[in-house]
Amino acid sequence: MTNPTTPVRVRYAPSPTGIPHIGNIRTALFCWVLAQQTEGQFVIRIEDTDRSRYDADAEKAIFESLDWLGLGWDEGPGKGGPHEPYVQSERKQIYIEAAHRLVESGHAYFDDTTPEQLHALRERQRAAKQPPRYDGRGRHRSPEEIEESCKAGLPITIRLKxxxxxxxxxVDAxxxxxxxxxxxxxxxxxLKxxxxxxYHLAxxxxxxxxxxxxxxxxxxxxxxxxxxxxxxQALGIEPPEYVHVPLILGKDKAKLSKRHGATSALEYRDLGFLSDAVFNFICLLGWSPGDDTEVMKREEIVKRFSIDRINDSPATFDAEKLEWMxxxxxxxxxxxxxxxxLLPFMERPESEGGLPDSxxxxxxxxxxxxxxxxxxxRLKLLTEGTETLDFFFANNVSPAAEDLLGRKMDxxxxxxxxxxxxxxxxTATSFEPEHLETEYRALAEQIEMKPGQLFSPIRVATTGKPFAPPLFDTMSAIGQDRCIERIENALSVLRSAAPASTD
RNA sequence: GGCCCCAUCGUCCAGCGGCCUAGGACAUCACCCUUUCAAGGUGAAGACCGGAGUUCGAGUCUCCGUGGGGCUACCA
Structure with missing residues (x-):
C-alpha cells in the first residue's frame, strides 16, 4: 500500500499492564510519524478492560515513554478531544449496550457456561486430540435458562455467533x-x-x-x-485499514521480554541514550527509506516514511548499533x-552514577x-560524563603502582x-597546553625516553586512569597546583611499592 | 497439534526477473593517524535456509520441505 495522502487518524492503544517495550513503542512511533506526515491526528487510548492486570506504574510509564520520545498526541488522556473519554474503563456502558444490541440482532448470545465447565471441555478435547475450542453450547440456551443461571449467581458472558x-x-497493508x-x-x-x-469488542x-x-x-x-x-460485519460498520507491523525480537529471537535486559524506552533513557537517537534507531528497525541513509532527523523521517517500505520480517534488537548512533x-x-x-547525569548522587558526593x-x-x-x-552515552570527567572535579585520584608503569618500564x-x-x-612558567607539550617533549628527549613513556605515567598520575583526554589539555585544565599534588602523590605510591617488587 | 505470519552477512537495512562477480551500516580483524583512549581514514573477512518448478534468465515469481515467530483465554 502506498502512503495515504489524506490525513489519517491513527491511535496508540496500550494496555496498562506492563512497561511498554521497544517494539511496542515503535508501533506508537510509526503511528505518530504517519500522523505528522499526513497532518492527521494521533490518538492515545488506554485499554484497561482487564482490571485484574491493571498497573498504575505501567500507565505512568506509557506516558513518560511517549513524552520522552517526543511523541505528542492530539487526542487522549490529559489532552481531551472530541471523543472523550479516552480510557476504556470509563466507556463501559458503550460496550454493554453494543453487546446487547448484538444479542438482539441475533449476532450474539448470552452464555452461562462456567469457567470450570470450559476447562473440563478443553481437557476432554485435548484428551481426544481435538483442538481446544468452545463448542457453542450457549447458542442453545433459552432465555429462561439464562435467567435462572443469572439468579443463581452464575457468571454470564456474551459471545459472538x-x-x-x-x-x-x-488486505493487510x-x-x-x-x-x-x-x-x-x-x-x-x-462481553465478560x-x-x-x-479487547475484540472494545x-x-x-x-x-x-x-x-x-x-x-x-x-x-x-x-x-x-x-x-x-x-x-455484525455491527454493520466498515473496518479500517490494517497495518500489521512485524515484532521486534530479543537476541535469542524470542519476543522481547524482561530476560533480554533493557527493553523499555525508559531504560535506555536512564542508560544515557538520547531520545533523538533512540527515535531514529527504532524507526530503522523494520523500516528504511530505501537508500542507505541511516542517520536522519525527525523531519526527514516524517517526510520519507512510508507504509509500503515497512519490512515483512521481524527484527532483532541490537543495542550495540544504537550505541554507535x-x-x-x-x-x-x-x-x-x-x-x-550531561548535567543531570553528572549531578545525580554518586550512588546513582553521578560525580563523587564530595x-x-x-x-x-x-x-x-x-x-x-x-x-x-569520546562520549557514546550521557552516563559516561561522570567517568570521563570526575578527576577534574574531585581529588580522589589514587592510582595503583602497577597502573603508573608505562609500557616496558620498571x-x-x-x-x-x-x-x-x-x-x-x-617550574613551568606557563600552563598552556602548547607550552606544556613543548616543554615535556624536550624533557623526554633530555632524559632519553620516548614521549609515550614519559607521558603515560604522568597521565595516570594526574588522572588516575590509563585512558584520558589528551594529556596537556588535561593537565592545563586540572591546573598547576593540583598537578604537582597528584604527581607527588603518585611518586609516594611508587616509592612505597618499590621495596616489595625489588626483592 | 491446528491456523496464520516470516526467512539476504553475527545484527539492522538495500535488492521488488537481467544493472548482483549480491550493496550500505553496526560489530569484528588489519593497517594508517596518534602521548593513552576515542574519533577519523583505508582495507579485509562475512549472507541469498534446502529442493523442485516457471522463465532465454531467479536473491527477486510458484509450490513443497525445513527453521523461526505469533495466535489458539471471561489477557491485551
Whole structure:
C-alpha cells in the first residue's frame, strides 16, 4: 500500500499492564510519524478492560515513554478531544449496550457456561486430540435458562455467533491478502462476566467511534483479525485499514521480554541514550527509506516514511548499533546542548552514577564548558560524563603502582620519569597546553625516553586512569597546583611499592 | 497439534526477473593517524535456509520441505 495522502487518524492503544517495550513503542512511533506526515491526528487510548492486570506504574510509564520520545498526541488522556473519554474503563456502558444490541440482532448470545465447565471441555478435547475450542453450547440456551443461571449467581458472558462455514479475508497493508477459514474460529466472548468488554469488542467500537482510519498494531494481532472483521460485519460498520507491523525480537529471537535486559524506552533513557537517537534507531528497525541513509532527523523521517517500505520480517534488537548512533548524535551536538544533557547525569548522587558526593552541586558550569571539548567526541552515552570527567572535579585520584608503569618500564624508570616531570611541573612558567607539550617533549628527549613513556605515567598520575583526554589539555585544565599534588602523590605510591617488587 | 505470519552477512537495512562477480551500516580483524583512549581514514573477512518448478534468465515469481515467530483465554 502506498502512503495515504489524506490525513489519517491513527491511535496508540496500550494496555496498562506492563512497561511498554521497544517494539511496542515503535508501533506508537510509526503511528505518530504517519500522523505528522499526513497532518492527521494521533490518538492515545488506554485499554484497561482487564482490571485484574491493571498497573498504575505501567500507565505512568506509557506516558513518560511517549513524552520522552517526543511523541505528542492530539487526542487522549490529559489532552481531551472530541471523543472523550479516552480510557476504556470509563466507556463501559458503550460496550454493554453494543453487546446487547448484538444479542438482539441475533449476532450474539448470552452464555452461562462456567469457567470450570470450559476447562473440563478443553481437557476432554485435548484428551481426544481435538483442538481446544468452545463448542457453542450457549447458542442453545433459552432465555429462561439464562435467567435462572443469572439468579443463581452464575457468571454470564456474551459471545459472538461465528458462522460455521465460509471464510473471511482482509488486505493487510504490508502483507497483502490474508484469508481465514471460519471453521477455525469458535464463538468468542465479547462481553465478560464482569460486564467489561474483551479487547475484540472494545477496540472496534472505539476505533469506529473515534474515526480511526488505520489500525497500526503488532503482528500478533493478525490471528485475531478475522474476529474483528466479524464484529464489524455484525455491527454493520466498515473496518479500517490494517497495518500489521512485524515484532521486534530479543537476541535469542524470542519476543522481547524482561530476560533480554533493557527493553523499555525508559531504560535506555536512564542508560544515557538520547531520545533523538533512540527515535531514529527504532524507526530503522523494520523500516528504511530505501537508500542507505541511516542517520536522519525527525523531519526527514516524517517526510520519507512510508507504509509500503515497512519490512515483512521481524527484527532483532541490537543495542550495540544504537550505541554507535548515540555517539553520532552526541558528536553532532553543540557544546551547550551537550552540557545540558550531561548535567543531570553528572549531578545525580554518586550512588546513582553521578560525580563523587564530595563535589558540591551545582557543579561549575564554566569549568565544565571548558572541559567538554576534551571529551565530546569520546562520549557514546550521557552516563559516561561522570567517568570521563570526575578527576577534574574531585581529588580522589589514587592510582595503583602497577597502573603508573608505562609500557616496558620498571619502577625505577617510572620514578625517574615522574620525578623529572614533577620538577618541570613546578617550574613551568606557563600552563598552556602548547607550552606544556613543548616543554615535556624536550624533557623526554633530555632524559632519553620516548614521549609515550614519559607521558603515560604522568597521565595516570594526574588522572588516575590509563585512558584520558589528551594529556596537556588535561593537565592545563586540572591546573598547576593540583598537578604537582597528584604527581607527588603518585611518586609516594611508587616509592612505597618499590621495596616489595625489588626483592 | 491446528491456523496464520516470516526467512539476504553475527545484527539492522538495500535488492521488488537481467544493472548482483549480491550493496550500505553496526560489530569484528588489519593497517594508517596518534602521548593513552576515542574519533577519523583505508582495507579485509562475512549472507541469498534446502529442493523442485516457471522463465532465454531467479536473491527477486510458484509450490513443497525445513527453521523461526505469533495466535489458539471471561489477557491485551
Amino acid at each position: 461465528v458462522p460455521e462455514f465460509g471464510s473471511v479475508s482482509f 504490508i502483507r497483502g491478502k490474508i484469508t481465514f477459514e471460519l471453521k477455525e474460529l469458535d464463538d468468542f466472548v465479547i 462476566s464482569d460486564k467489561m468488554p474483551t 477496540h472496534i467500537l472505539d476505533d469506529h467511534a473515534m474515526g480511526i482510519t488505520h489500525v497500526i498494531r503488532g503482528d500478533e494481532w493478525i490471528s485475531s483479525t478475522p474476529r474483528h472483521l466479524l464484529i464489524h 548515540n555517539g553520532v548524535y552526541i558528536r553532532n551536538m553543540d557544546e551547550d546542548t551537550l552540557m545540558g544533557h 563535589v558540591t552541586r551545582p557543579i561549575d558550569r564554566e569549568y565544565l564548558k571548558r572541559l567538554l571539548p576534551l571529551v565530546h567526541e 619502577i625505577e624508570m617510572t620514578e625517574r620519569a615522574l620525578a623529572t616531570a614533577l620538577e618541570l611541573c613546578k
